[in-house]
Amino acid sequence: MIGSERTRLAVAGARSVTAAELTDKPRGERVRGQIFWLLLLLGIGLALLGLALLLIDAFIDGAERFGIGLFTDPVSGFAEQGGFQTAIIGSLWVIGGVILVSVPLGVGAALYLEEYADKTRWWNRLIELNIQNLAAVPSIVYGILGLAFIARGPLDLGFVAAAASLTLTMLVLPTIIIAAREAIRAVPPSIREGSLALGATQWETTRHQVLPAALPGILTGVILAISRAFGEAAPVLLLGATTFVTQNTSNPFEDSYTVLPVQIFNYFNRAQDEWLALAAAGIVVMLVLVLAMNSIAIWLRNRYEQSW
Amino acid sequence: MEARDILTSSRLASGRSRLEAPSRRYGEKLIQGLLAACAAISVAITTGIVISLIEPSFGFFEHIPIGDFLFGTDWSPVIAPPSFGVLPIVVGTLSVTFWGLLFAIPMGLAAAIYLSEYASPRVRKTLKPTLEVLAGIPTVAFGFFAFSFITPFLQDIWPGFLGDGPNVFNALAAGVAIGLLIVPIIASISEDAMSAVPQGLREGAYALGASKMRVALRVVFPAALSGIVASMVLGVSRAVGETMVVLMAAGNNPQMTFNPAEQIQAMTAYIGSTATGDIATGTIEYDTIFAVGLLLFVLTLGMNMISIRLVRKYRQVYE
Numbered sequence: 001m002i003g004s005e006r007t008r009l010a011v012a013g014a015r016s017v018t019a020a021e022l023t024d025k026p027r028g029e030r031v032r033g034q035i036f037w038l039l040l041l042l043g044i045g046l047a048l049l050g051l052a053l054l055l056i057d058a059f060i061d062g063a064e065r066f067g068i069g070l071f072t073d074p075v076s077g078f079a080e081q082g083g084f085q086t087a088i089i090g091s092l093w094v095i096g097g098v099i100l101v102s103v104p105l106g107v108g109a110a111l112y113l114e115e116y117a118d119k120t121r122w123w124n125r126l127i128e129l130n131i132q133n134l135a136a137v138p139s140i141v142y143g144i145l146g147l148a149f150i151a152r153g154p155l156d157l158g159f160v161a162a163a164a165s166l167t168l169t170m171l172v173l174p175t176i177i178i179a180a181r182e183a184i185r186a187v188p189p190s191i192r193e194g195s196l197a198l199g200a201t202q203w204e205t206t207r208h209q210v211l212p213a214a215l216p217g218i219l220t221g222v223i224l225a226i227s228r229a230f231g232e233a234a235p236v237l238l239l240g241a242t243t244f245v246t247q248n249t250s251n252p253f254e255d256s257y258t259v260l261p262v263q264i265f266n267y268f269n270r271a272q273d274e275w276l277a278l279a280a281a282g283i284v285v286m287l288v289l290v291l292a293m294n295s296i297a298i299w300l301r302n303r304y305e306q307s308w
Numbered sequence: 309m310e311a312r313d314i315l316t317s318s319r320l321a322s323g324r325s326r327l328e329a330p331s332r333r334y335g336e337k338l339i340q341g342l343l344a345a346c347a348a349i350s351v352a353i354t355t356g357i358v359i360s361l362i363e364p365s366f367g368f369f370e371h372i373p374i375g376d377f378l379f380g381t382d383w384s385p386v387i388a389p390p391s392f393g394v395l396p397i398v399v400g401t402l403s404v405t406f407w408g409l410l411f412a413i414p415m416g417l418a419a420a421i422y423l424s425e426y427a428s429p430r431v432r433k434t435l436k437p438t439l440e441v442l443a444g445i446p447t448v449a450f451g452f453f454a455f456s457f458i459t460p461f462l463q464d465i466w467p468g469f470l471g472d473g474p475n476v477f478n479a480l481a482a483g484v485a486i487g488l489l490i491v492p493i494i495a496s497i498s499e500d501a502m503s504a505v506p507q508g509l510r511e512g513a514y515a516l517g518a519s520k521m522r523v524a525l526r527v528v529f530p531a532a533l534s535g536i537v538a539s540m541v542l543g544v545s546r547a548v549g550e551t552m553v554v555l556m557a558a559g560n561n562p563q564m565t566f567n568p569a570e571q572i573q574a575m576t577a578y579i580g581s582t583a584t585g586d587i588a589t590g591t592i593e594y595d596t597i598f599a600v601g602l603l604l605f606v607l608t609l610g611m612n613m614i615s616i617r618l619v620r621k622y623r624q625v626y627e
Contacts, residue, residue: 009509012530013526032521041418043414048438051442112347116343117344117347127347134354136546143579143583144360144598145357149360173353202340227444238579265556280456283452286449291445
């Protein structure tokens with residue numbers, strides 16, 4: 001099967017090349033190659049240009065509102081007094097909760113699947129398939145789940161920061177598990193075998209050999225997942241984050257709350273120019289934080305990426 | 309003599325268990341159990357999603373026949389007399405997805421082919437991480453960009469023969485923004501698939517005198533096809549499930565139209581805009597959120613299953 005697939009491709013490639021050699025003029029081929037190369041550059045250039053324009057547009061629209069007020073003023077009914085303090089505090093509560101729950105659960109699940117699970121058992125394969133599918137569920141569906149199961153329904157937490165934390169935890173859990181598994185799988189078996197041969201138990205091996213070696217990779221996945229949870233607005237919309245919160249949230253199980261992306265969306269919805277400027281300034285704050293987190297994550301991965 | 313043989317063979321038979329630790333190691337078993345529980349939570353989440361979607365949907369379909377829901381062409385759940393034909397918001401979602409892919413697929417594939425086949429190691433080392441960092445831009449920022457930049461830009465360049473210019477809210481601007489959002493996804497997964505194509509195939513083609521373009525298009529591209537298609541399927545499912553961009557830039561007016569200049573409403577935008585208001589639990593409007601959510605979940609789940617299959621196929625061939 002494998003051999004025949006390769007052969008088929010090789011034959012197809014060889015046939016097309018030979019046909020070209022016999023029929024095409026070599027100069028036409030070269031010109032076409034140049035045009036193709038230019039098209040590729042154009043494609044990647046346009047994509048990068050679009051993304052750069054996004055950053056520049058938010059920066060220009062929000063420039064008039066840059067200042068310490070963005071961080072120290074709570075939400076307000078007047079655009080010139082409005083800021084993001086309550087939203088930033090709310091985001092910190094929500095994200096703190098996400099980290100607290102999702103990291104141990106995600107890394108634990110990854111360790112189980114890589115180090116302990118017997119892959120021939122159907123339940124382990126079911127769990128694997130499940131995680132892959134969960135990673136592609138739209139975020140708003142997690143919002144519905146949070147609404148029906150966490151804010152109302154069985155857990156009945158109400159519309160509080162803790163409900164948002166749990167919902168976003170479910171959203172980022174598959175990302176953390178998949179990234180942590182990749183990192184754990186990259187640790188060569190000889191490390192484990194050496195440790196086991198010296199008499200360490202499976203957990204001692206996992207705890208003292210595998211986990212430290214996989215740590216940079218796991219950390220990368222965790223930071224990327226957390227930055228996603230931080231910027232995610234859709235599921236939180238369904239969990240009461242749209243309220244007008246003038247007091248800083250101090251109890252994640254009781255107080256009303258809002259988060260930065262939802263506050264940006266609320267200011268955006270007021271539609272007049274001064275509100276749009278405030279929303280743009282908020283977007284710049286959020287982009288700086290998110291892009292910084294992502295850059296650290298990617299840098300970590302490239303810095304500690306090792307081939308054994 | 310015989311007794312000794314029997315003893316030896318019984319020892320051999322139980323040979324595996326003799327290698328185990330002398331004590332039962334309850335701690336180890338406990339840890340394994342805890343870790344397994346962590347993994348099992350994923351199954352619990354899926355079950356939770358399915359139950360939370362299906363239960364209220366049953367309530368909904370008791371009042372509205374499923375045929376009227378799936379094939380009705382009038383979506384006005386809160387205006388009396390209410391009508392629950394889901395097609396207009398499905399069309400809205402499809403229209404935005406179509407425009408998004410129209411931009412994302414060529415750009416994403418160009419980026420992938422360039423990074424995998426043409427870029428020097430140095431360029432690759434800066435461009436790939438840049439794309440990965442940009443992939444994390446929150447979607448609220450894309451929504452704002454679509455509204456404040458893409459729409460005015462489209463209104464400026466709109467050629468007269470196409471009729472009236474785009475509305476303040478329109479499907480095209482949201483589509484372009486979603487396209488930008490999924491370019492990094494398509495580029496990075498396709499690039500992984502192309503990089504996994506064995507070097508020998510390229511060398512073989514070069515040895516026969518093939519040009520670089522021919523190697524990229526006729527050898528590497530077909531060899532990585534299942535991975536490339538998988539990246540597109542993932543892109544589609546991301547576009548279908550995207551909420552903030554359509555909520556902020558495509559509008560909230562469910563219309564049965566494929567005209568990209570018109571205001572529409574997408575499925576996710578309906579859920580996002582309806583569930584924020586204080587609608588009472590147990591009403592039909594409340595249940596519509598779950599029915600639409602169920603439809604969305606089934607659509608994306610189906611697409612993801614296809615993508616998993618395709619990825620598995622290319623892994624089997626080359627790893």
